[in-house]
Amino acid sequence: MVGVVGDELNEYERITFKHFPPGGVILFARNCVNLEKTKSLVAELQEISCMVSGLPLIIAVDQEGGPVMRLKAGFPEFSGASVLGVENSLDHTRATAQALAEALLTVGINCNLAPVADLYQASSRVLLDRCFGDNPELVAGHVGAFVEGLQVQKVAACVKHFPGHGTVAEDSHKLLPVSDLSRSELASHLQPFRAAIAAGVELMMAAHIKFPAIDSRTVPFSPLFLHEMARLELGFDGVLLSDDLDMAAVTDKPLAEVMVSGIMAGLDMALWGRNMRPVIDPEPVVADFCKKMRNSALDREALQSKFKRIKCLREGLRC
Numbered sequence: 630m631v632g633v634v635g636d637e638l639n640e641y642e643r644i645t646f647k648h649f650p651p652g653g654v655i656l657f658a659r660n661c662v663n664l665e666k667t668k669s670l671v672a673e674l675q676e677i678s679c680m681v682s683g684l685p686l687i688i689a690v691d692q693e694g695g696p697v698m699r700l701k702a703g704f705p706e707f708s709g710a711s712v713l714g715v716e717n718s719l720d721h722t723r724a725t726a727q728a729l730a731e732a733l734l735t736v737g738i739n740c741n742l743a744p745v746a747d748l749y750q751a752s753s754r755v756l757l758d759r760c761f762g763d764n765p766e767l768v769a770g771h772v773g774a775f776v777e778g779l780q781v782q783k784v785a786a787c788v789k790h791f792p793g794h795g796t797v798a799e800d801s802h803k804l805l806p807v808s809d810l811s812r813s814e815l816a817s818h819l820q821p822f823r824a825a826i827a828a829g830v831e832l833m834m835a836a837h838i839k840f841p842a843i844d845s846r847t848v849p850f851s852p853l854f855l856h857e858m859a860r861l862e863l864g865f866d867g868v869l870l871s872d873d874l875d876m877a878a879v880t881d882k883p884l885a886e887v888m889v890s891g892i893m894a895g896l897d898m899a900l901w902g903r904n905m906r907p908v909i910d911p912e913p914v915v916a917d918f919c920k921k922m923r924n925s926a927l928d929r930e931a932l933q934s935k936f937k938r939i940k941c942l943r944e945g946l947r948c
Contacts, residue, residue: 632903641910653687671737689740714761726778739946740785744775746821748795769824776828788825790836793818855895873902885917
Protein backbone atom coordinates (compact mmCIF):
# COMPACT_ATOMS: atom_id res chain seq x y z
CA MET A 630 0.00 0.00 0.00
CA VAL A 631 1.58 3.23 -1.15
CA GLY A 632 0.89 6.96 -0.88
CA VAL A 633 0.75 9.48 -3.72
CA VAL A 634 2.40 12.87 -3.44
CA GLY A 635 -0.34 15.23 -4.66
CA ASP A 636 -4.02 15.69 -5.39
CA GLU A 637 -3.56 14.08 -8.81
CA LEU A 638 -1.19 11.43 -10.13
CA ASN A 639 2.09 12.50 -11.64
CA GLU A 640 3.52 10.71 -14.68
CA TYR A 641 6.04 8.76 -12.59
CA GLU A 642 3.22 7.37 -10.45
CA ARG A 643 1.12 6.44 -13.47
CA ILE A 644 4.05 4.50 -14.96
CA THR A 645 4.92 2.83 -11.64
CA PHE A 646 1.35 1.74 -10.90
CA LYS A 647 1.07 0.23 -14.39
CA HIS A 648 4.38 -1.67 -14.12
CA PHE A 649 4.16 -2.53 -10.41
CA PRO A 650 0.47 -2.38 -9.46
CA PRO A 651 0.02 -1.95 -5.70
CA GLY A 652 -2.64 -3.66 -3.64
CA GLY A 653 -3.75 -0.39 -2.13
CA VAL A 654 -3.25 3.36 -1.98
CA ILE A 655 -3.41 5.48 1.17
CA LEU A 656 -4.71 9.04 0.95
CA PHE A 657 -3.63 11.91 3.21
CA ALA A 658 -4.84 15.48 3.58
CA ARG A 659 -2.51 16.53 0.75
CA ASN A 660 -4.49 14.29 -1.61
CA CYS A 661 -7.92 15.46 -0.42
CA VAL A 662 -8.09 19.20 -1.13
CA ASN A 663 -11.78 18.93 -2.09
CA LEU A 664 -14.29 16.17 -2.77
CA GLU A 665 -14.33 16.57 -6.55
CA LYS A 666 -10.55 16.26 -6.93
CA THR A 667 -10.41 13.36 -4.47
CA LYS A 668 -13.10 11.50 -6.41
CA SER A 669 -11.22 12.12 -9.66
CA LEU A 670 -7.94 10.88 -8.16
CA VAL A 671 -9.57 7.71 -6.84
CA ALA A 672 -11.30 7.07 -10.19
CA GLU A 673 -7.99 7.24 -12.06
CA LEU A 674 -6.32 4.92 -9.55
CA GLN A 675 -9.13 2.39 -9.92
CA GLU A 676 -9.05 2.64 -13.71
CA ILE A 677 -5.34 1.79 -13.75
CA SER A 678 -5.77 -1.03 -11.25
CA CYS A 679 -8.67 -2.69 -13.05
CA MET A 680 -6.83 -2.39 -16.37
CA VAL A 681 -3.61 -3.93 -15.05
CA SER A 682 -4.75 -6.42 -12.40
CA GLY A 683 -8.48 -6.84 -12.94
CA LEU A 684 -9.07 -6.05 -9.25
CA PRO A 685 -10.17 -2.91 -7.43
CA LEU A 686 -7.60 -1.17 -5.27
CA ILE A 687 -7.91 -0.82 -1.54
CA ILE A 688 -8.31 2.96 -1.24
CA ALA A 689 -7.56 3.74 2.39
CA VAL A 690 -7.71 6.85 4.55
CA ASP A 691 -7.39 7.78 8.23
CA GLN A 692 -10.89 9.19 8.71
CA GLU A 693 -11.39 8.43 12.38
CA GLY A 694 -13.64 11.38 13.17
CA GLY A 695 -12.72 13.99 15.75
CA PRO A 696 -9.13 15.25 15.45
CA VAL A 697 -8.00 12.82 12.72
CA MET A 698 -9.81 13.56 9.47
CA ARG A 699 -7.97 13.66 6.14
CA LEU A 700 -11.07 14.75 4.21
CA LYS A 701 -12.30 18.13 5.43
CA ALA A 702 -13.43 20.58 2.74
CA GLY A 703 -17.01 19.68 1.86
CA PHE A 704 -16.92 16.44 3.86
CA PRO A 705 -19.36 15.96 6.77
CA GLU A 706 -17.92 16.01 10.29
CA PHE A 707 -18.27 13.02 12.59
CA SER A 708 -17.72 12.59 16.30
CA GLY A 709 -14.40 11.07 17.27
CA ALA A 710 -13.84 8.05 19.51
CA SER A 711 -13.41 10.06 22.71
CA VAL A 712 -16.83 11.70 22.30
CA LEU A 713 -18.49 8.41 21.37
CA GLY A 714 -16.90 6.72 24.35
CA VAL A 715 -18.24 9.35 26.76
CA GLU A 716 -21.73 9.03 25.22
CA ASN A 717 -21.34 5.25 25.54
CA SER A 718 -24.12 4.26 23.15
CA LEU A 719 -23.09 1.31 21.00
CA ASP A 720 -26.02 1.98 18.68
CA HIS A 721 -24.84 5.56 18.13
CA THR A 722 -21.25 4.44 17.54
CA ARG A 723 -22.43 1.87 14.99
CA ALA A 724 -24.67 4.42 13.26
CA THR A 725 -21.86 7.00 13.19
CA ALA A 726 -19.50 4.53 11.54
CA GLN A 727 -22.18 3.55 9.03
CA ALA A 728 -22.83 7.17 8.08
CA LEU A 729 -19.08 7.76 7.82
CA ALA A 730 -18.76 4.78 5.48
CA GLU A 731 -21.55 6.08 3.28
CA ALA A 732 -19.79 9.45 3.03
CA LEU A 733 -16.45 7.82 2.16
CA LEU A 734 -18.04 5.82 -0.63
CA THR A 735 -19.26 9.01 -2.33
CA VAL A 736 -15.62 9.72 -3.27
CA GLY A 737 -14.67 6.07 -3.84
CA ILE A 738 -12.82 5.37 -0.58
CA ASN A 739 -13.45 1.76 0.43
CA CYS A 740 -11.19 1.31 3.46
CA ASN A 741 -11.04 3.33 6.67
CA LEU A 742 -7.93 2.96 8.82
CA ALA A 743 -10.10 2.93 11.93
CA PRO A 744 -11.21 2.26 14.63
CA VAL A 745 -8.51 3.04 17.17
CA ALA A 746 -8.55 0.14 19.64
CA ASP A 747 -5.88 1.56 21.94
CA LEU A 748 -6.60 2.13 25.61
CA TYR A 749 -6.26 5.81 26.47
CA GLN A 750 -3.51 7.07 28.72
CA ALA A 751 -3.11 10.74 29.56
CA SER A 752 0.63 10.83 28.87
CA SER A 753 0.31 9.67 25.26
CA ARG A 754 1.51 12.12 22.61
CA VAL A 755 -0.36 10.36 19.82
CA LEU A 756 -3.69 9.20 21.30
CA LEU A 757 -5.18 12.49 22.49
CA ASP A 758 -8.96 12.45 21.80
CA ARG A 759 -8.57 9.39 19.55
CA CYS A 760 -9.57 6.62 21.99
CA PHE A 761 -12.96 5.44 23.20
CA GLY A 762 -11.60 5.37 26.74
CA ASP A 763 -9.29 3.56 29.13
CA ASN A 764 -11.64 0.76 30.19
CA PRO A 765 -10.96 -2.41 28.15
CA GLU A 766 -14.57 -3.60 28.18
CA LEU A 767 -15.98 -0.21 27.14
CA VAL A 768 -13.39 0.21 24.38
CA ALA A 769 -13.98 -3.35 23.15
CA GLY A 770 -17.71 -2.74 22.80
CA HIS A 771 -17.29 0.45 20.79
CA VAL A 772 -14.53 -0.97 18.62
CA GLY A 773 -16.77 -3.89 17.65
CA ALA A 774 -19.70 -1.56 16.94
CA PHE A 775 -17.55 0.77 14.82
CA VAL A 776 -16.25 -2.16 12.75
CA GLU A 777 -19.80 -3.37 12.17
CA GLY A 778 -20.97 0.08 11.11
CA LEU A 779 -18.23 0.50 8.52
CA GLN A 780 -18.36 -2.99 7.10
CA VAL A 781 -22.13 -3.24 6.73
CA GLN A 782 -21.56 -0.67 3.95
CA LYS A 783 -18.72 -2.75 2.44
CA VAL A 784 -16.09 -0.28 3.63
CA ALA A 785 -13.25 -2.31 5.12
CA ALA A 786 -12.27 -1.43 8.68
CA CYS A 787 -8.66 -1.54 9.83
CA VAL A 788 -8.33 -1.84 13.61
CA LYS A 789 -5.23 -0.17 15.02
CA HIS A 790 -2.63 0.01 16.53
CA PHE A 791 -1.94 -3.68 17.39
CA PRO A 792 -1.16 -4.70 20.12
CA GLY A 793 -2.02 -1.33 21.69
CA HIS A 794 -0.43 2.12 21.44
CA GLY A 795 -1.87 2.85 24.86
CA THR A 796 1.08 0.93 26.27
CA VAL A 797 3.46 3.81 25.41
CA ALA A 798 3.54 7.61 25.51
CA GLU A 799 5.88 8.33 22.60
CA ASP A 800 4.90 9.10 19.00
CA SER A 801 6.33 6.55 16.54
CA HIS A 802 6.35 9.22 13.82
CA LYS A 803 9.26 10.76 15.75
CA LEU A 804 11.00 7.85 17.54
CA LEU A 805 10.59 4.18 18.41
CA PRO A 806 8.34 3.78 21.47
CA VAL A 807 9.38 1.13 23.99
CA SER A 808 7.01 -0.56 26.44
CA ASP A 809 8.04 -2.46 29.56
CA LEU A 810 4.86 -4.56 29.69
CA SER A 811 5.08 -8.32 30.00
CA ARG A 812 2.94 -10.62 27.89
CA SER A 813 0.46 -11.15 30.73
CA GLU A 814 0.25 -7.38 31.36
CA LEU A 815 -0.57 -6.85 27.68
CA ALA A 816 -3.75 -8.93 27.95
CA SER A 817 -6.11 -6.06 28.76
CA HIS A 818 -4.80 -4.06 25.78
CA LEU A 819 -5.63 -6.98 23.47
CA GLN A 820 -9.29 -7.12 24.54
CA PRO A 821 -10.50 -4.46 22.03
CA PHE A 822 -8.63 -6.24 19.23
CA ARG A 823 -10.42 -9.46 20.13
CA ALA A 824 -13.72 -7.59 19.84
CA ALA A 825 -12.75 -6.25 16.40
CA ILE A 826 -11.88 -9.75 15.24
CA ALA A 827 -15.17 -11.10 16.61
CA ALA A 828 -16.92 -8.39 14.57
CA GLY A 829 -15.16 -9.61 11.41
CA VAL A 830 -12.65 -6.79 10.94
CA GLU A 831 -10.93 -7.02 7.54
CA LEU A 832 -7.53 -5.50 8.38
CA MET A 833 -5.34 -5.00 11.42
CA MET A 834 -2.47 -2.50 11.62
CA ALA A 835 0.74 -3.44 13.42
CA ALA A 836 2.19 -0.60 15.51
CA HIS A 837 5.81 0.53 15.65
CA ILE A 838 6.40 -0.45 19.27
CA LYS A 839 9.04 -2.55 20.98
CA PHE A 840 8.28 -4.80 23.97
CA PRO A 841 11.72 -5.99 25.19
CA ALA A 842 10.16 -8.20 27.88
CA ILE A 843 8.23 -10.07 25.15
CA ASP A 844 10.44 -9.97 22.03
CA SER A 845 13.63 -8.25 20.91
CA ARG A 846 12.01 -7.27 17.59
CA THR A 847 9.53 -4.47 17.04
CA VAL A 848 5.95 -5.54 16.31
CA PRO A 849 5.87 -5.21 12.47
CA PHE A 850 9.01 -7.40 12.25
CA SER A 851 8.12 -9.95 14.94
CA PRO A 852 6.74 -13.42 14.07
CA LEU A 853 5.84 -13.71 17.75
CA PHE A 854 3.43 -10.78 17.54
CA LEU A 855 2.27 -11.22 13.94
CA HIS A 856 1.89 -15.00 13.86
CA GLU A 857 1.78 -16.41 17.38
CA MET A 858 -0.25 -13.60 18.92
CA ALA A 859 -2.35 -12.13 16.06
CA ARG A 860 -2.98 -15.33 14.10
CA LEU A 861 -2.84 -18.15 16.64
CA GLU A 862 -3.80 -16.52 19.95
CA LEU A 863 -6.36 -13.98 18.69
CA GLY A 864 -7.48 -15.95 15.64
CA PHE A 865 -7.19 -13.09 13.15
CA ASP A 866 -7.42 -14.33 9.56
CA GLY A 867 -7.64 -11.00 7.74
CA VAL A 868 -4.97 -8.75 6.23
CA LEU A 869 -2.09 -7.71 8.48
CA LEU A 870 -0.90 -4.24 7.48
CA SER A 871 2.09 -2.36 8.86
CA ASP A 872 1.83 1.13 10.21
CA ASP A 873 3.62 3.55 7.89
CA LEU A 874 7.14 2.24 7.29
CA ASP A 875 8.25 5.76 6.38
CA MET A 876 8.43 6.87 10.02
CA ALA A 877 11.29 7.91 12.25
CA ALA A 878 10.84 4.63 14.16
CA VAL A 879 12.14 2.66 11.12
CA THR A 880 14.30 4.96 8.99
CA ASP A 881 17.64 3.32 9.77
CA LYS A 882 17.50 0.97 6.74
CA PRO A 883 16.57 1.23 3.04
CA LEU A 884 12.79 1.21 2.56
CA ALA A 885 12.66 -1.85 0.33
CA GLU A 886 14.67 -3.83 2.85
CA VAL A 887 12.35 -2.75 5.65
CA MET A 888 9.28 -3.73 3.63
CA VAL A 889 10.62 -7.19 2.85
CA SER A 890 11.59 -7.75 6.49
CA GLY A 891 8.00 -7.04 7.52
CA ILE A 892 6.53 -9.39 4.91
CA MET A 893 8.96 -12.12 5.95
CA ALA A 894 7.95 -11.68 9.59
CA GLY A 895 4.24 -12.11 8.88
CA LEU A 896 2.79 -8.92 7.40
CA ASP A 897 0.54 -9.24 4.37
CA MET A 898 0.96 -5.64 3.25
CA ALA A 899 3.73 -3.09 3.76
CA LEU A 900 2.53 0.51 4.02
CA TRP A 901 4.69 3.27 2.51
CA GLY A 902 2.99 6.63 2.92
CA ARG A 903 5.75 8.66 1.22
CA ASN A 904 5.74 11.28 3.96
CA MET A 905 9.26 11.56 5.38
CA ARG A 906 10.86 10.63 2.06
CA PRO A 907 8.35 11.97 -0.50
CA VAL A 908 10.25 11.04 -3.67
CA ILE A 909 8.54 12.11 -6.87
CA ASP A 910 9.23 8.77 -8.56
CA PRO A 911 8.32 5.72 -6.42
CA GLU A 912 9.48 3.17 -9.00
CA PRO A 913 13.06 2.60 -7.72
CA VAL A 914 11.80 1.70 -4.24
CA VAL A 915 8.92 -0.47 -5.50
CA ALA A 916 11.12 -2.21 -8.07
CA ASP A 917 13.77 -2.89 -5.42
CA PHE A 918 11.08 -4.29 -3.11
CA CYS A 919 9.86 -6.67 -5.83
CA LYS A 920 13.42 -7.78 -6.59
CA LYS A 921 14.17 -8.43 -2.94
CA MET A 922 10.90 -10.33 -2.51
CA ARG A 923 11.78 -12.58 -5.47
CA ASN A 924 15.16 -13.30 -3.89
CA SER A 925 13.81 -13.76 -0.38
CA ALA A 926 13.54 -17.04 1.50
CA LEU A 927 9.76 -16.77 1.84
CA ASP A 928 8.28 -20.05 0.65
CA ARG A 929 5.67 -20.17 -2.09
CA GLU A 930 2.88 -21.43 0.15
CA ALA A 931 3.30 -18.54 2.60
CA LEU A 932 3.36 -16.03 -0.25
CA GLN A 933 0.23 -17.51 -1.81
CA SER A 934 -1.58 -17.26 1.55
CA LYS A 935 -0.81 -13.55 1.68
CA PHE A 936 -1.99 -13.01 -1.89
CA LYS A 937 -5.16 -14.96 -1.18
CA ARG A 938 -6.06 -12.80 1.84
CA ILE A 939 -5.47 -9.57 -0.08
CA LYS A 940 -7.29 -10.83 -3.19
CA CYS A 941 -10.34 -11.87 -1.14
CA LEU A 942 -10.43 -8.46 0.50
CA ARG A 943 -10.13 -6.57 -2.79
CA GLU A 944 -12.81 -8.67 -4.51
CA GLY A 945 -15.30 -7.80 -1.77
CA LEU A 946 -14.75 -4.03 -1.77
CA ARG A 947 -16.96 -1.44 -3.38
CA CYS A 948 -15.37 0.88 -5.93
